[in-house]
Amino acid sequence: MKNLKLYLFALLASGVLMTSCDEEENLVDQRKSDNPLPTVTAPSGTNGSVTLTKYVSIGNSITAGYMDGALYTNGQAHSFANLLGKQFQISGVGGTTFNQPDINSAFGYSGVSGTTILGRYVLDLSIPGPKPTLTGELPTAYAGNKANLNNFAVPGMRIVDINSPGLAASNPLYARFASSPGTSTVLSDALAASPTFYTYWLGNNDALGYAVGGGVDATMITSQGDFQNALVSSLSQLAGTGAKGIVMSLPPLVVLPYFRAVKWNAIPLDAATAGQLNTAFAGLNAALDGLAAYSLISTAEAAKRKVTYQAGPNAILMHDKDLEDLGPKFDALVGASAITTAQRAGLEPYRQSRPATPSDLPILTAATVLGTGAAPIGLAIPIADKYVLSANEVVKTVTARATFNQTIKGVVDMINAQAGATVITLVDVQPKFADLFGLNAAAVDQLALGLGTAASIAAVKAEADGVLGIRVNGANLAPDFSPNGVFSTDGIHPNPRGHAIIANVILKAMRNAYGVEIPDIDVLALRGILVQ
Known part of the structure; x- marks a missing residue:
């Protein structure tokens, strides 16, 4: 009898429990009914007047996704070209898979120290400053199908290299995915992909190499004639395919963190x-x-x-x-x-x-030598010329870039006039950079921003609010490689958030030029810099 009572009590307790659970479920169901969850729908868009079935990107290190001083897998995945390629695959837009020559390396390669292969840079907050990882990997040949590639960007490439068969011999990052090293060119490979739409961002390295080297070798600035000839040749052939394209201007190089992180009075x-x-x-x-x-x-x-x-x-x-x-x-x-x-x-x-004076710009690598030695460098004895872009060298850099920008505009206008229609849309990135770096109207004039016309200069000045940083969805992002910045730790290339900002500039231009309806990329959803 005692056991039976225990059994009955157990059943009673169980019955109470089941009754309580039933009541909770009913209450939950009622709450769900009264407060339905919002319906989540996949994003969609339209392609307007442009065909996006075969998007091809041509450029140098930025387009390739090079960041933190190396080409590595996560950086490639966040290149503005790859971000655009994903947006073009949204339902209704018509884009297809965007293939890149994946490096398949988590740390990439930034150099060698003794017998150690150095990888991508990270921000070491104890310094504070960038330092390379000690687990880099030498680049290897691309193992995928080269015929299916969409991204033909090559770190280090100048505009005059785009149609050079010799580029593969001097640049292993092209040799690793060139269709026929020693014979093919970046342009011929891109044309062979039969683009229906392309982005083209070349010319930065035609002045940047000189500036990064501290202005030591003026021959590193491409002549205006060679620049123009290469641009006319490459854009004419791309336009000849019938594809529409975006060509981007060159940003103000000397405001990059690489030239601003080390102060003249450091x-x-x-x-x-x-x-x-x-x-x-x-x-x-x-x-x-x-x-x-x-x-x-x-x-x-x-x-x-x-x-x-x-x-x-x-x-x-x-x-x-x-x-x-x-x-x-x-x-x-x-x-x-x-x-x-x-x-x-x-x-x-x-x-x-x-x-030094405020007009001189020590480069980022100056930080590694300043104050070193028995007679401290930069204090007791002069720091070498290669570590400082002097005021005269700044002017040379600014002048070269401004000349290149005017050439870009002139060539794009010429090709459109010959076609009798706008087959190439010129996107000026300078207003966005003026906003990001907190430039004012005087700085716009000093840095020769704009594309050589009163209207283009006015457009830059309209964004030059003098306030450092850029507002994105209520957050202020800085023009540096801090944890809240938009540049990677090498001080030159954007981090993923910076790439998203660039991609959104292009998407805005495409809406205006082609009537596309493609949503912007969520900048804040992407990571900033890598911190150690």
Whole structure:
């Protein structure tokens, strides 16, 4: 009987429980009925007047998805070209699979240190600054079907390389997916893909290589004639396919984080150290005054070259190859018995040196050498020319890029006029960069932004609000490689969020030019930089 009672109590408890569960389920069902979940529908769009069944992208490192100093799988996946390719596959748009020459490397390759292969850079907050991973991989040949490729972007490629069969011999990142290395060209491979629509973004490297190298070798700037010939040849052949295309202007290179992360006055000193250095540089300053006294240089030139330190931030001491070499004039002081032979020897490092000014741009790699050595570089002895883009070299870079942009506009206008219709749409990225970098109207003029017309310059100035950063869905994204920035840790190439912003600029242009209805990419849904 006792066991039976226990059994009955168990059944009773179970019955109460089942009754409670039934009541909860009924309550949940009622709540669902009163508050239905929103219906989630797949995005859709239309292709307007452009056919997107075969989208082909042509460009250099940005188009390839190179970021953080390397070409690696996740970076490629977030190239603006690949992001566009995915948007074109939205229902109703008509795009098909977008194939890239996948590198199949999680860390990529950024160089070698001893026997260690270095991979992509990450932001090390303890420095703070970028540093390479120690698990890089050498690039290997693309193992996929080259005939099915859509992305023909090659890191390091200049516009004059697009139709060069020799590019594969000098650039392994093209050789790895070239259809016939040594014979094929990037242009011939892209044409063989039979594009119905293309994006074309070349020309950055035709001035950027010079600037990244600290302005040492002016021959690295492509001549305007060679630039124009390559552009006319490649765009004419692309237009001849009947495909419509987007051609993009060149951004203001010298505002990139690579040229802004290290400040011109990046030397912090306390009062005692500054005093010691001023004592040490008294001889140089006296010699400069001596040259001025003998009318061998002007007093203004002497003042420009003098070195004086103070407590707080101080200008970097730099070599400037555009300065007159004072070696022979220092020798003249010895001849005049104004200085001794030993004093002359001490002046040798300063024949073409001066403190930096706000117009000089130390490059990112300067951070690796500043303050190093027994006689600290940039403080006691001048930092080498290759680490600073001097004011004169900045002007050369700005002038070259502005000339290239005017050439791009002229060639696009010419091809459209010959076709009797707009077969190429020119997208000017400069207004977006002006907004991002917080430029004002004066900076727009100084950097020669716009495409050479009053209307294009006005369009840039309309976006130049002087406020650093860009607002995206209520968030302010910075023009740097900070955790909230839009650039990758190499200071030149965008991170995935930056690529999404570029893709959305193109989508906006396509709506205006072709009447497409393709939704924007959610910028904030993508990652920023890689942090360690």
